[in-house]
Amino acid sequence: MNLSLTEENYLKAIYHLSENGDKEVSTNSIAEELSTKAASVSDMIRKLSRKKVINYEKYRGVQISPSGEKIALQVIRKHRLWEVFLVEKLDFNWDEVHEVAEQLEHIKSPTLISRLDKFLGYPTMDPHGDPIPNEHGEIKINPQLPLVEFNAEDQGIVVKVPDADPSLLRHLDKIGMRLGSKVKVIERVEFDNSVLIKIDNSNEVYLSGEMAKNIMLAVK
Amino acid sequence: MNLSLTEENYLKAIYHLSENGDKEVSTNSIAEELSTKAASVSDMIRKLSRKKVINYEKYRGVQISPSGEKIALQVIRKHRLWEVFLVEKLDFNWDEVHEVAEQLEHIKSPTLISRLDKFLGYPTMDPHGDPIPNEHGEIKINPQLPLVEFNAEDQGIVVKVPDADPSLLRHLDKIGMRLGSKVKVIERVEFDNSVLIKIDNSNEVYLSGEMAKNIMLAVK
DNA sequence: AATTATTTTTAGATATATCTAAATTTATTT
DNA sequence: AAATAAATTTAGATATATCTAAAAATAATT
Numbered sequence: 001m002n003l004s005l006t007e008e009n010y011l012k013a014i015y016h017l018s019e020n021g022d023k024e025v026s027t028n029s030i031a032e033e034l035s036t037k038a039a040s041v042s043d044m045i046r047k048l049s050r051k052k053v054i055n056y057e058k059y060r061g062v063q064i065s066p067s068g069e070k071i072a073l074q075v076i077r078k079h080r081l082w083e084v085f086l087v088e089k090l091d092f093n094w095d096e097v098h099e100v101a102e103q104l105e106h107i108k109s110p111t112l113i114s115r116l117d118k119f120l121g122y123p124t125m126d127p128h129g130d131p132i133p134n135e136h137g138e139i140k141i142n143p144q145l146p147l148v149e150f151n152a153e154d155q156g157i158v159v160k161v162p163d164a165d166p167s168l169l170r171h172l173d174k175i176g177m178r179l180g181s182k183v184k185v186i187e188r189v190e191f192d193n194s195v196l197i198k199i200d201n202s203n204e205v206y207l208s209g210e211m212a213k214n215i216m217l218a219v220k
Numbered sequence: 221m222n223l224s225l226t227e228e229n230y231l232k233a234i235y236h237l238s239e240n241g242d243k244e245v246s247t248n249s250i251a252e253e254l255s256t257k258a259a260s261v262s263d264m265i266r267k268l269s270r271k272k273v274i275n276y277e278k279y280r281g282v283q284i285s286p287s288g289e290k291i292a293l294q295v296i297r298k299h300r301l302w303e304v305f306l307v308e309k310l311d312f313n314w315d316e317v318h319e320v321a322e323q324l325e326h327i328k329s330p331t332l333i334s335r336l337d338k339f340l341g342y343p344t345m346d347p348h349g350d351p352i353p354n355e356h357g358e359i360k361i362n363p364q365l366p367l368v369e370f371n372a373e374d375q376g377i378v379v380k381v382p383d384a385d386p387s388l389l390r391h392l393d394k395i396g397m398r399l400g401s402k403v404k405v406i407e408r409v410e411f412d413n414s415v416l417i418k419i420d421n422s423n424e425v426y427l428s429g430e431m432a433k434n435i436m437l438a439v440k
Numbered sequence: 441a442a443t444t445a446t447t448t449t450t451a452g453a454t455a456t457a458t459c460t461a462a463a464t465t466t467a468t469t470t
Numbered sequence: 471a472a473a474t475a476a477a478t479t480t481a482g483a484t485a486t487a488t489c490t491a492a493a494a495a496t497a498a499t500t
Contacts, residue, residue, distance in 0.1 A: 006457065027478055040458055042479050047456095059465055059478060090335040100329045107327075109320045115310040226487065247448055260488055262449050267486095279448060279495055446497070452490090459484075468475070 001051065001071065005106045008075050009034065010044050011053060014064050015072035024061040073137035079105035080126035080133075081116055087127040087180065088120065094127050094180030127180040129159035129218030143219055147183065148193055148212035155184035156217030168214065175205045183217060221271065221291065225326045228295050229254065230264050231273060234284050235292035244281035293357035299325035300346035300353075301336055303383075307347040308340065314347040314381075314398065315389030349379035349399050349436065365439055367403065368413055368432035375404035376437030388434060395425045403437060 003011070013033040017025045027045070031038045049056035053068030064072065082104040086092040092100075114135065117123075124132055125142050133139045144159055158181045161172060172178065177199050186204060187196040193209025207215075223231070233253040237245045247265070251258045269276035273288030284292065302324040306312040312320075334355065337343075344352055344360065353359045364379055378401045381389060397403070397419050406424060407416040413429025427435075 004456080028476095036457095037459065038478065039460075039480085043457075046479095086332075090332070090339055092331070092335070096331070100327065100332055103327045103329075104324075107320065107323045109323070111312070111316070112306075112310070112320055115312070119310055224486080248446095256487095257489065258448065259450080259490080263487075266449095442500085444497100444499070447495080449492100449494070451492080454487105454489075456486085456488105457484105458486105460482090462479100462481080464477100464479070466475100466477070468473100470471105470473075 001053070001067065002108075003051075003053070003071065006044070007048060007051075007053075008071070008106060010041075010048060011064070011068050011072045012075050014054060014062060015069060015076070018064055023063055025063070026061050030062070070137050073133045073139070075105050077133040077135075077137070078107070078113055080130060081113060081120060081123070083126045083128070084120050084123045084132070085116060094178060097127065124220055125157060125218055127157065129157045129180075144216050145219060146213055147185075147195065147197075147207070147215040147217055148209055150185045150188070150195065150212075150217070152185050152188055154219065155182065156219040157182055158215060159218045160216035162214050165214075168211065171211070172215075175199065175207075176203055177205075177215075183215075221273070221287065222328075223271075223273070223291065227264070227268060227271075227273075228291070228326060230261075230268060231284070231288050231292045232295050234274060234282060235289060235296070238284055243283050245283070246281050250282070290357050293353045293359070295325050297353040297355075297357070298327070298333055300350060301333060301340060301343070303346045303348070304340050304343045304352075305336060313389075313393060314383075315386045315393060317347065318383045318386075345379075345399075346383075347399060348381050348383045350383075363438065364436040366433055367405075367415065367417070367427070367435040367437055368429055370405045370408070370415065370432075370437070372405050372408055374439070375402065376439040377402055378435060379438045380436035382434050385434075388431065391431070392435075395419065396423055397425075397435075403435075 010030070013030055014025050017029055017033060027038050027041045030045070031041045034041075045054060045056050045062050048054045048068070049062075053065055053071060055063045055065050079101045082101045083097045086097045086100060087094065117135075124140065126132055129142060129144070131139050131142050145156070147156075150156070158177060158179055161179065162168065177183065182200050184198045184201075185195050186198055189195065193212065194206055195209075195212050196204060196206050198204050230250070233250055234245050237249055237253060247258050247261045250265070251261045254261075265274060265276050265282050268274045268288070269282075273285055273291060275283045275285050299321045302321045303314075303317045306317045306320060307314055337355075346352055351359045351361060365376065367376075370376070378397060378399055381392065381399075383389075392398070401420050404418045404421075405415050406418055409415065413432065414426055415429075415432050416424060416426050418424050
């Protein structure tokens with residue numbers, strides 16, 4: 001099935017909206033997600049329904065179909081693999097990749113993505129800690145743990161930091177840790193639960209147990 | 221100036237057509253280059269003319285403008301950098317890259333290309349031997365001669381093969397000829413302009429005049 | 441120079457994706 | 471249950487990019 005860029009974006013939006021919460025997705029919520037108007041959504045979902053990638057009854061909302069979900073997952077797979085590429089190979093920051101990946105995810109090539117996947121070492125997680133679907137569209141959700149529970153040699157990607165505490169955020173910024181940073185534990189200090197970590201394969205820093213308690217990381 | 225994918229492709233076509241031969245480009249030649257109809261070209265060149273990226277007088281053909289040339293060269297730069305990436309990093313064969321690069325060249329990002337350039341080590345030539353324009357759109361051209369014009373004993377290095385013809389590229393790959401290959405003419409057959417050549421000091425192969433016409437070599 | 445052929449342009453259609461405004465259906469209040 | 475509010479759909483327009491067929495301009499030939 002060859003969908004247009006726009007159709008792919010609608011499917012992706014519908015997939016994301018049905019992911020968290022109900023399976024039935026409303027016209028308005030799609031419109032909001034895509035920054036467009038409900039009338040445009042009405043037109044498009046009629047079209048997607050004809051193509052059998054969603055199930056749709058007038059005034060009754062939309063549900064993604066198995067074939068639609070498969071397509072959505074492939075687009076998401078491409079998006080996240082490109083994000084890994086941009087961060088790992090081209091030194092993009094975590095917060096700069098989204099817009100570019102939004103474009104790259106629509107590149108159509110039977111071989112490009114499998115080779116990119118191989119080139120990147122078959123990553124299972126994107127720079128935001130989100131799981132990367134495999135070529136069959138299967139997702140393995142990566143568990144999230146606070147840094148304080150890590151042992152030596154464990155590594156993960158920073159996915160969550162309490163945003164209510166400026167002094168913590170300032171410190172993390174100073175030591176070069178941000179969302180998306182790859183963190184590897186070098187050493188655990190039993191006495192006070194502090195940890196020696198390596199951030200993004202470069203600088204080594206000590207963090208107190210109190211800080212380590214507040215930093216969530218996604219692990220494989 | 222933000223041009224659509226289609227507008228960029230028109231500019232690129234006009235640039236390529238004015239590159240080899242006259243500066244004035246005809247409506248029909250553009251239509252042929254883009255596998256579209258003259259009527260569509262007429263519409264589009266009026267639009268490009270309004271945007272000042274080409275100079276155009278009704279019934280008098282088209283000339284690319286300085287700002288248009290700048291845009292075309294940036295698209296070409298992106299195309300060729302992506303080709304280098306596909307071949308060098310993702311192990312694509314040089315006959316597989318064109319179609320994908322045609323898509324990748326339209327990705328819009330202020331930083332993506334400069335970082336890709338750096339990642340690739342600032343290459344000056346794509347996998348077909350075509351020069352890669354620098355960020356200012358400057359090109360350094362290599363002196364080139366088609367194989368068909370070689371005489372016995374002449375030798376050179378393969379620097380360019382048309383990247384739009386997979387069947388030719390596949391054949392050359394099969395006989396072990398690639399960019400950088402050293403080619404020496406053993407014998408010229410006057411009858412049909414075919415040549416017996418020695419590739420990289422090892423295998424001897426006959427090539428038709430038609431093929432020899434399309435293979436450019438650098439000579440000392 | 442007049443005729444014919446070729447090239448180019450215009451006129452009018454089609455398909456995609458979008459919008460506003462109006463109509464319709466469903467949901468919520470009173 | 472009727473009235474009101476909210477959500478959704480339809481009708482009709484607009485913009486892009488394309489096409490065929492016809493008209494107009496230019497080029498080539500007699």
